[in-house]
Amino acid sequence: xxxFIGLGLQGEGISxxxxxxxxxxDAVYAxxxxxxxxxxxxxxxxxxxxxxxxxxxxxxxxxxxxEILDAAKSGKVAFLVPGDPMVAxxxxxxxxxxxxxxxxxxxxxxxxxxxxxxxxxxxxxxxFGRSATVPFPDNPSQTPYQVLAExxxxxxxxxxxxxxxxxKNRAMTANEAIxxxxxxxxxxxKKVFTPDTLAVVVARAGSADAIVRANKASNLRGFNFGPPPxxxxxxxxxxxxxxxxxxxxxxxxxxxxx
Amino acid sequence: xxxFIGLGLQGEGISxxxxxxxxxxDAVYAxxxxxxxxxxxxxxxxxxxxxxxxxxxxxxxxxxxxEILDAAKSGKVAFLVPGDPMVAxxxxxxxxxxxxxxxxxxxxxxxxxxxxxxxxxxxxxxxFGRSATVPFPDNPSQTPYQVLAExxxxxxxxxxxxxxxxxKNRAMTANEAIxxxxxxxxxxxKKVFTPDTLAVVVARAGSADAIVRANKASNLRGFNFGPPPxxxxxxxxxxxxxxxxxxxxxxxxxxxxx
Numbered sequence: 001x002x003x004f005i006g007l008g009l010q011g012e013g014i015s016x017x018x019x020x021x022x023x024x025x026d027a028v029y030a031x032x033x034x035x036x037x038x039x040x041x042x043x044x045x046x047x048x049x050x051x052x053x054x055x056x057x058x059x060x061x062x063x064x065x066x067e068i069l070d071a072a073k074s075g076k077v078a079f080l081v082p083g084d085p086m087v088a089x090x091x092x093x094x095x096x097x098x099x100x101x102x103x104x105x106x107x108x109x110x111x112x113x114x115x116x117x118x119x120x121x122x123x124x125x126x127x128f129g130r131s132a133t134v135p136f137p138d139n140p141s142q143t144p145y146q147v148l149a150e151x152x153x154x155x156x157x158x159x160x161x162x163x164x165x166x167x168k169n170r171a172m173t174a175n176e177a178i179x180x181x182x183x184x185x186x187x188x189x190k191k192v193f194t195p196d197t198l199a200v201v202v203a204r205a206g207s208a209d210a211i212v213r214a215n216k217a218s219n220l221r222g223f224n225f226g227p228p229p230x231x232x233x234x235x236x237x238x239x240x241x242x243x244x245x246x247x248x249x250x251x252x253x254x255x256x257x258x
Numbered sequence: 259x260x261x262f263i264g265l266g267l268q269g270e271g272i273s274x275x276x277x278x279x280x281x282x283x284d285a286v287y288a289x290x291x292x293x294x295x296x297x298x299x300x301x302x303x304x305x306x307x308x309x310x311x312x313x314x315x316x317x318x319x320x321x322x323x324x325e326i327l328d329a330a331k332s333g334k335v336a337f338l339v340p341g342d343p344m345v346a347x348x349x350x351x352x353x354x355x356x357x358x359x360x361x362x363x364x365x366x367x368x369x370x371x372x373x374x375x376x377x378x379x380x381x382x383x384x385x386f387g388r389s390a391t392v393p394f395p396d397n398p399s400q401t402p403y404q405v406l407a408e409x410x411x412x413x414x415x416x417x418x419x420x421x422x423x424x425x426k427n428r429a430m431t432a433n434e435a436i437x438x439x440x441x442x443x444x445x446x447x448k449k450v451f452t453p454d455t456l457a458v459v460v461a462r463a464g465s466a467d468a469i470v471r472a473n474k475a476s477n478l479r480g481f482n483f484g485p486p487p488x489x490x491x492x493x494x495x496x497x498x499x500x501x502x503x504x505x506x507x508x509x510x511x512x513x514x515x516x
Contacts, residue, residue: 009367012275015266019274084369086377092503095380099506109267109374109464111342111367114383119344119365122353125372126389130414133384154408156388206367245350248357 002072002098004085006110009206011039014080018108019048026075028053029068031061033166034090035082035113036229038207045080053080058090058167065094072103084112114159117202117231120212122245127236129156134177134232135163136170145184148234149192155237162230171228174201178221178232193217193234198256200233200246201225214250214257260330260356262343264368267464269297272338276366277306284333286311287326289319291424292348293340293371294487296465303338311338316348316425323352330361342370372417375460375489378470380503385494387414392435392490393421394428403442406492407450413495420488429486432459436479436490451475451492456514458491458504459483472508472515 005018118125129151132144151158162172181193195218203211203225246252263276329335376383387409390402409416420430439451453476461469461483504510
């Protein structure tokens, strides 16, 4: 059996059920390249479960997962993944490979950035349109801008996830993302992300030192949000209570949220 | 201090950090009316933390939260909520009241149904448009149908949450929701939810006995999914891997997912 277990957003984000599943496993693997998990201490997990945790990289999961699948044929394998399992396509792929090899699979859920970031900002999750990822400039894409345009037209909020290259130890900051979005604005000119656009930066969601800041893009671009992970939210039409929350919990100036 | 702590989707969905926060609290409250949490055993939590948990109803949270706020002024209060905190508006309201009373607030995240249901069905979360709730027929609304129409136009998936009246011990089943959506279809005639529409039912997401079933609405309407909570997903345009996942993990007939 192969059990995908979410680590959530920070060091102690795994659920009690997740911990029990890990404790019962014959082998424990973890991947830490699809998202950053601040404060995650693999050694501590190893002490908690009294068993080694093998941290594997992208190439193992995507190119040669046979070691994991073979172990899952003969015993119970726990596979620890950042956030909530199956958010990354690569895990769906691994789960499909397992199923096709006749291996039973199970998911143990945990916090995901989409719900956490909305909650920290005080924005209602049912008012979010589709989300998108802002890629690094060497791999440019207009998708985040187009997704934002589509959502704004409907008054919906937009969550923008930021590119990560764990193997290169590079995670995009909200500041970089704001510059990239402003660059797309000057190119595409649809007035969907201007220096005056209200945006919300959520840094290290779920951690004790999380930062949530709402302001015009021009006022956020120079702010130091500390270490990644960061995400960017561009609110659509604000309900009264959402505007209140942005003022009280994200320091939004009254004239910006209206 | 007032700490909102997510219970996640089932009995052991709370995170390790959440458990530590509860253990450090001077008083512990819980509300269980915004969502169902199968397998949640408040007595077990009380044993784990060696302290009583006071379960409060809607009227306490919404009309007279002073007991909780007063306790949070003088000490640390843990407030346990289903799923991920702040998904329900009423918690944002309580957090705002606390902030205005000068009480520090904190969130401890947990699994939310949006991410979990998508993952269980093998659908990519970034391809979901906005979600909506299907209300009971005595309080009819066209919103879920309109949200679905809007998302389908864009090829996006739609998560439909189902109405709950915990105080009356009534939770809508996926079967009821399908009938309600088919009723809206015959009224509004936009061909967005017909008997031939591919839908996915996720029952008891996160629990050991979770069920995930994908098929035409006409083939799902009579199926017994067991006890609630249920949700309904209406997929938009399917990526190849999503179609595969619906076949392998949700039993979708090949001719239905193409």
